[in-house]
Amino acid sequence: MMPTTQQMLAAVQLALQEHVAPRIDDQWAQSALRSVDVILNHLQARVPVEGPMLHEDSCELAALLASAQTRLSHDEPALNAFLSEAPALLDGYARVDALQALNHKGREAVDALLHHCHARKGDTAADAVHADLHAWLLKHADRESGFFFPTYVGRPV
Amino acid sequence: MIDQQSLSDYFAARMGADVRVTRFKRTFPGISRETFLVWTDEGGKEGGYVFRTDALGGPICPVPLEYEYRIIKGLYATAVPVAEPLWFDAAPALTEGRPVMVRRMVDGSNDLPGLYDEGAEAAARRQRVALDHAEKLATLHSLDLEATGFTAFVDMPASAADCARFDFDRWMGIFREVRTDPFPLVTEAAYWLKEHLPTTAPRISLCKGNNGMGEEIWKDDKIVALSDWELAFAGDPAQDWALSQGMLTLGDAETTLRHYEEVAGFRIDRSSLDFYRVWEVWKAVPTLNNGLRPFLSGENPRVPRLNLGFGRVKLFEQLLAMMIGKPIDEAAHIVAEWRKSPYRPENAAN
Numbered sequence: 001m002m003p004t005t006q007q008m009l010a011a012v013q014l015a016l017q018e019h020v021a022p023r024i025d026d027q028w029a030q031s032a033l034r035s036v037d038v039i040l041n042h043l044q045a046r047v048p049v050e051g052p053m054l055h056e057d058s059c060e061l062a063a064l065l066a067s068a069q070t071r072l073s074h075d076e077p078a079l080n081a082f083l084s085e086a087p088a089l090l091d092g093y094a095r096v097d098a099l100q101a102l103n104h105k106g107r108e109a110v111d112a113l114l115h116h117c118h119a120r121k122g123d124t125a126a127d128a129v130h131a132d133l134h135a136w137l138l139k140h141a142d143r144e145s146g147f148f149f150p151t152y153v154g155r156p157v
Numbered sequence: 158m159i160d161q162q163s164l165s166d167y168f169a170a171r172m173g174a175d176v177r178v179t180r181f182k183r184t185f186p187g188i189s190r191e192t193f194l195v196w197t198d199e200g201g202k203e204g205g206y207v208f209r210t211d212a213l214g215g216p217i218c219p220v221p222l223e224y225e226y227r228i229i230k231g232l233y234a235t236a237v238p239v240a241e242p243l244w245f246d247a248a249p250a251l252t253e254g255r256p257v258m259v260r261r262m263v264d265g266s267n268d269l270p271g272l273y274d275e276g277a278e279a280a281a282r283r284q285r286v287a288l289d290h291a292e293k294l295a296t297l298h299s300l301d302l303e304a305t306g307f308t309a310f311v312d313m314p315a316s317a318a319d320c321a322r323f324d325f326d327r328w329m330g331i332f333r334e335v336r337t338d339p340f341p342l343v344t345e346a347a348y349w350l351k352e353h354l355p356t357t358a359p360r361i362s363l364c365k366g367n368n369g370m371g372e373e374i375w376k377d378d379k380i381v382a383l384s385d386w387e388l389a390f391a392g393d394p395a396q397d398w399a400l401s402q403g404m405l406t407l408g409d410a411e412t413t414l415r416h417y418e419e420v421a422g423f424r425i426d427r428s429s430l431d432f433y434r435v436w437e438v439w440k441a442v443p444t445l446n447n448g449l450r451p452f453l454s455g456e457n458p459r460v461p462r463l464n465l466g467f468g469r470v471k472l473f474e475q476l477l478a479m480m481i482g483k484p485i486d487e488a489a490h491i492v493a494e495w496r497k498s499p500y501r502p503e504n505a506a507n
Contacts, residue, residue, distance in 0.1 A: 027185040028183075028185060031185070031186065031461070032460060035460035035461055035463075035464050036460060038464055038468065039460065039463065039464065039468075042468060104338070104339065107338070107339040107340075107341050108339040110339070110341040111339040111340070111341040111344050114341055114344050114345055114348070115344070118348050133341075133345075134345060137341055137342045137345055137478070138342075138478055138481075140342070141342055141474065141475060141478035142478075144471070145475055147471070148468060148471040148472045148474075148475055149472060149475050151468070152464070152468040152469055152471070152472040153472065156464065156465060156469055157186045157188055157461050157464070157465070
């Protein structure tokens, strides 16, 4: 059986912790090692779940943004760019980097729509779309929470 | 990399042929900008200087080094304690075109050993240190900005009532310019904060930006130089207290603030302070994210840029997600709990 990526990253981390960290007394070297340790923690949390997370997140976003486009009757280039690309990519197996790029486009569209909805505050359709976008934002933050929390809590450098 | 001979040649060219660098040391952490302590022999006398330059690919804070130099130069003529500014060099060959500023080294340290010891004596010492810091901030915040020349180059709000709105607009512009990701949640948080902007301030003050522990030079428990001015701005003095890294928890917060108010002669609105505590979390996103740009372009592919400009920024985004939509006092309480970490997030951009 092949070791998983997580196991391999953990082995690298253990080697650094056991054999390198105790021998270092330079402040800059200690800081570099702390930073590397944080990145290894981050990767162990992110690598195994990032693909499925992005797929699920982007599928939800595709439905949300398609509905927003209809309800707002708003022509937004970032929204069109995402919606024209999403179905084909989400339909089959997609590489993680392609999912990252698609999700980035989707979040650009969300950002543009947030501005649009705030500009139309008080309009029933805009307020309803805004509520959906707000809920999705919190869900997205929750989905990727484990990549950053508590990994990046603590000494920053 | 800067080497001793090149540095020595540079100082001799600026100060005279009899000046020779005998040793130098890069200060830690210094990720946004690189700071070196430089000791010289000047015809048998020892000189000490602080040499500061942008990191490769530019600083983390989206503010030019020359701005910081001009702030320090303006303050040197006032009662606010700062190190003597000596020169600004826009693009010397020594740093391959990165800007440089040089100040005279001040006798003191940014560290106060034993400050967090147990016992009543240490607690009383912490309160004294907090009161000294409060007095220095009061001196800074009481400056006449017109008379001291700061209005000539520091962006000024139209009125005291406009301070929060002015800072909000300025940083929204920076956010749009520097962000490496759409960050829609940060946009949504900005709309939430915009609804709660304070509409009063005691006056328009020159504010230091990051201040307090880790930022200043101390000697015998007194501040001898307020240091690191890259985030200085004109605004509500309450905002500086929101950035006073650990100073309000060093002793009793109300005792410290009341002492400040007595010296300054004006009051800090506690609800404005709450707002600015939350606002500073938001501002940390564009400030730190700017540092990721040289990482992504390959100009500075080093791990601190990655951790501060990406990981730390995403952590702040998570914090904003926890607070968004809540009453500001409740959100400020979340930030206060967060700040109890000994390694506070505002230290990240040093």
